[in-house]
Amino acid sequence: MNQTYRGRIAPSPTGFLHLGHARTFWVAQERARANGGVLILRNEDLDSTRFKMEFVTEMFEDLRWFGFEWSEGPDCGGEFAPYNQSERMEFYRAALEKLRAGNFIYPCTCSRKDIQAAVAAPHAENDAEPIYPGTCRQNRKSEIANRKFSWRFRVPDGETISFTDGNCGEQKFVAGKDFGDFIVWRGDDVPAYQLACAVDDAAMQITEVVRGADLLVSTARQILLYRALGLTPPDFFHCALMLDAKGERLAKRHDALSLRELRRQGATPESLRQSFFAQISSK
Numbered sequence: 001m002n003q004t005y006r007g008r009i010a011p012s013p014t015g016f017l018h019l020g021h022a023r024t025f026w027v028a029q030e031r032a033r034a035n036g037g038v039l040i041l042r043n044e045d046l047d048s049t050r051f052k053m054e055f056v057t058e059m060f061e062d063l064r065w066f067g068f069e070w071s072e073g074p075d076c077g078g079e080f081a082p083y084n085q086s087e088r089m090e091f092y093r094a095a096l097e098k099l100r101a102g103n104f105i106y107p108c109t110c111s112r113k114d115i116q117a118a119v120a121a122p123h124a125e126n127d128a129e130p131i132y133p134g135t136c137r138q139n140r141k142s143e144i145a146n147r148k149f150s151w152r153f154r155v156p157d158g159e160t161i162s163f164t165d166g167n168c169g170e171q172k173f174v175a176g177k178d179f180g181d182f183i184v185w186r187g188d189d190v191p192a193y194q195l196a197c198a199v200d201d202a203a204m205q206i207t208e209v210v211r212g213a214d215l216l217v218s219t220a221r222q223i224l225l226y227r228a229l230g231l232t233p234p235d236f237f238h239c240a241l242m243l244d245a246k247g248e249r250l251a252k253r254h255d256a257l258s259l260r261e262l263r264r265q266g267a268t269p270e271s272l273r274q275s276f277f278a279q280i281s282s283k
């Protein structure tokens with residue numbers, strides 16, 4: 001491969017970073033280094049309902065303390081700026097327009113509650129999204145009038161989406177069975193993670209996406225977005241999730257394992273890095 005490796009870390013400032021994030025990001029940094037590449041920091045700050053400015057400041061502080069170094073990011077700029085998603089709306093709008101023009105999406109007026117009520121089908125492990133029952137598939141924009149709606153991607157039912165993951169090997173997910181029609185633009189006029197992430201990874205010319213294994217199914221969704229948008233997907237490397245002592249995956253609610261708290265208790269980045277693969281089990 002003569003293309004420069006471009007990796008990224010893409011935290012969302014919706015809570016304190018915990019050890020699980022640090023481990024995944026560390027793998028991303030190590031892989032960028034081992035491949036003589038660059039690491040990009042993208043601030044995924046689109047979700048203003050959960051986002052707090054203090055989390056952004058603290059996120060940068062925690063990342064630097066831990067030993068992360070990036071060569072492109074909101075603080076240092078770079079060729080593909082801006083690196084705050086909140087400043088990249090024009091990219092997402094252009095992609096939405098393209099999906100609309102290609103008839104890949106439809107306006108959906110279902111609430112989360114409507115969907116939960118209509119859904120009984122099981123869905124892929126590790127992915128909390130219920131399979132959308134297709135209620136609004138035939139909707140036309142003109143019929144929606146003044147109702148609040150989101151834009152939903154119509155998945156090709158029955159098609160197997162496969163990819164080779166750099167860490168987890170061969171992956172196969174069946175559209176309509178393992179995951180259903182998914183939201184690309186929310187009812188509150190915010191681009192959804194799937195769209196923003198795929199658009200940015202392509203625009204920032206990321207060659208390998210390193211992230212948690214909970215996002216394997218999302219990768220299948222994003223591969224469909226790449227295809228619909230005429231973009232080439234990057235390579236993928238999904239890391240095992242970190243589990244706590246009870247075997248539950250770490251989440252931002254695990255304050256005890258936030259980098260902040262660990263640091264306050266006297267942990268050093270070196271000691272935490274050593275503990276990554278030793279003390280806490282992973283799957």
Ligand code: GLU
Pocket residue numbers: 010011012044197210211212215
């Ligand atoms: N902001 C997302 C998260 O924190 C990034 C996921 C990804 O790396 O694609 O979960």
